[in-house]
Amino acid sequence: MVRWGMVIDLQRCISCYACVVACKQEHFLPPGVFWNRLVVSETGKYPTVTKIAYPVLCNHCEDAICVKVCPAGATVKREDGIVSIDYDACVGCRYCVVACPYQQRTYNANTPAEYFPGQGLTEFEVIGQKLYPLQKGTALKCNFCLERIDEGLKKGLQPGVDREASPACVITCPAKARYFGNLDDPNSEVSRLIKEKKASQFHPEFGTNPSVYYISR
Ligand code: SF4
Ligand code: SF4
Numbered sequence: 001m002v003r004w005g006m007v008i009d010l011q012r013c014i015s016c017y018a019c020v021v022a023c024k025q026e027h028f029l030p031p032g033v034f035w036n037r038l039v040v041s042e043t044g045k046y047p048t049v050t051k052i053a054y055p056v057l058c059n060h061c062e063d064a065i066c067v068k069v070c071p072a073g074a075t076v077k078r079e080d081g082i083v084s085i086d087y088d089a090c091v092g093c094r095y096c097v098v099a100c101p102y103q104q105r106t107y108n109a110n111t112p113a114e115y116f117p118g119q120g121l122t123e124f125e126v127i128g129q130k131l132y133p134l135q136k137g138t139a140l141k142c143n144f145c146l147e148r149i150d151e152g153l154k155k156g157l158q159p160g161v162d163r164e165a166s167p168a169c170v171i172t173c174p175a176k177a178r179y180f181g182n183l184d185d186p187n188s189e190v191s192r193l194i195k196e197k198k199a200s201q202f203h204p205e206f207g208t209n210p211s212v213y214y215i216s217r
Contacts, residue, residue, distance in 0.1 A: 003062075003081035004144055004159065005183035005211035006170070007193045008055050012177035015040065015053035022172035023057075026145060028128020030113040033106050035142035036169050052217070055178070057169070058083065058104040058142040059202065059210030066096035066105065075139070081183070081211055082144050090138040097139055101206045105141045108134055144180075145169075160189065183211060 015038060023029070023036035039054040060083045066075050067083060074089035075096055097105040114121055121129070134140060145167035152158075152165020159165045160181035170178040181190035190213070193199055199213035 001184045002079075003183045003211060004060070004149065005081070005181065005190055005213065006057075006144075006167070007179040007190045007199050007213045007215065009177045009179070009193075009197070009215040010052075010054065010217050011215060012175045013053055013055060014175045014177075015051060016174060018172050018174055019055055019169035019178065022168040023142070026148075026168035028125070028132045028134070029140075030108070030125075030134065031115050032113065033108065033134075033140060035106075035140070054202075054214075055169075056102070056104070056202070057212065058100075058144075059102055059208065059212045060142075060144060061208035061210050063208045065099045065101065065208060069095040069099040071095065078146075080149075082146050082149075083141075084143050084146060085139055085141065087135040087138045090135070092137040092139070094139065100141075101203065101208065102210075105139050108136055108138050108140050 017038060020034060020036050020038060027035060029035065036055065036057045039056055041052050042049050043052060044050050060081055064077055064083050067077050071093060072089050072091045074086045075083065076086065077083050094107050097107050115125060116122065148167065149159045149165055152162060157165035160179065163171045166180050170180045179190050179193060181188040183190060185191060193215065194213050197215040199215045201210040201213055
């Protein structure tokens with residue numbers, strides 16, 4: 001079986017935001033919408049302070065609450081573990097936005113969103129709306145770059161190993177802090193890292209069994 005998952009090494013993350021930008025670019029996300037974020041905090045006391053960043057994204061939970069609450073069958077869990085949204089089926093009720101304990105969903109409002117209001121769409125936005133139409137009035141969230149995975153697999157590539165078949169945030173990270181692979185394969189890099197580095201899930205007490213793991217500092 002395949003269950004796609006991610007490991008994020010907090011020891012390696014340098015808080016550069018490259019993953020955040022790569023995600024925005026890959027999915028042509030409108031202003032204010034982020035599928036990949038950094039939660040930043042500080043410890044210590046001036047002048048000896050340390051900045052701590054936690055990259056967060058949809059956890060593609062095994063027991064996904066967002067799937068359970070969706071009345072339209074729009075949020076589904078694929079056989080490979082990816083939780084995805086069918087924009088045509090989504091009725092915009094936002095039950096999932098409220099239900100996600102990780103606050104990883106955004107509602108894409110009906111109002112037109114432009115990066116430079118009143119100045120027209122940039123070339124980037126025009127291309128994005130053609131290539132990757134995100135429907136307004138629907139829920140949005142990270143999809144583990146499923147289109148890259150699906151297309152890569154068709155070409156015989158290996159997600160997490162081959163760049164073309166791996167999530168944009170993983171291949172962009174200059175610090176190699178993000179890993180992607182099959183959690184069900186005990187020999188995959190993600191499984192090895194989880195075991196050897198004792199990687200853990202964010203808020204396991206939520207009981208959703210996330211597919212994103214963190215190697216702590
Ligand atoms: S993190 Fe939230 S949106 Fe993602 S699968 Fe889990 S419950 Fe659903
Ligand atoms: S907003 Fe869309 S995906 Fe979320 S629960 Fe409602 S119909 Fe389902």
